[in-house]
Every structure is written in structure tokens, then in C-alpha cells.
Amino acid sequence: MPLYEYRCQDCEVTTSAYLRSYDAPEPTACRYCGSSGISRVMSSFAYLKSESDKMNQLDPKYGKMVDDAMSKAPSDTYVEHYLDKMVPFSVAKEKGEPYFKE
Numbered sequence: 001m002p003l004y005e006y007r008c009q010d011c012e013v014t015t016s017a018y019l020r021s022y023d024a025p026e027p028t029a030c031r032y033c034g035s036s037g038i039s040r041v042m043s044s045f046a047y048l049k050s051e052s053d054k055m056n057q058l059d060p061k062y063g064k065m066v067d068d069a070m071s072k073a074p075s076d077t078y079v080e081h082y083l084d085k086m087v088p089f090s091v092a093k094e095k096g097e098p099y100f101k102e
């Protein structure tokens with residue numbers, strides 16, 4: 001049961017049309033101004049990624065880098081302190097090997 005969007009070339013209003021089947025007749029006139037100058041436009045859509053898809057897109061070395069950084073911390077250190085200081089590589093202020101600054 002497709003949902004299509006149409007834009008009127010005269011009044012420039014975009015409307016949605018619910019068609020009960022793929023071979024149902026398309027609308028021939030604008031609902032607002034009655035013009036026959038309507039055309040189907042591309043609709044926007046959302047794509048939600050699963051948690052496993054997000055994990056698969058991480059840098060393959062990310063887990064090893066986290067483990068290496070955690071192994072350098074003193075054994076009596078509060079681990080969450082270091083995890084809170086981690087940021088994604090895309091927003092890091094400095095490039096290069098992962099590091100922590102106090």
C-alpha cells in the first residue's frame with residue numbers, strides 16, 4: 001500500500017496520496033487548486049540502523065585501542081573516569097594515537 005507525494009506546479013503545494021495498490025490510478029488534479037499540473041516527487045524516508053550495524057561500522061581497531069588504553073591505567077584507578085574522557089575520532093581535537101590528558 002504505497003504512499004506517494006505529488007507537487008502542484010501551479011500552487012506549489014505538496015500533498016500525499018495513499019494508493020490502495022500499485023496499479024491504482026494516480027491522482028490527476030491538485031486537491032487545493034484543482035490544477036491538472038501535478039507531478040510525483042521523491043519522498044523522504046528514514047533509515048534506522050540496528051545496534052549491531054552501528055557496532056560493525058566502528059573502526060576495527062577501536063576495541064583494541066580501548067583495551068590498550070585501559071591496560072595503561074593504574075590498577076586502582078576508577079575506570080569510568082577514563083571512559084568519560086574518550087571522544088569519537090571524528091570530533092577529537094588532536095589526531096593520532098588515542099591518549100588521555102588529565
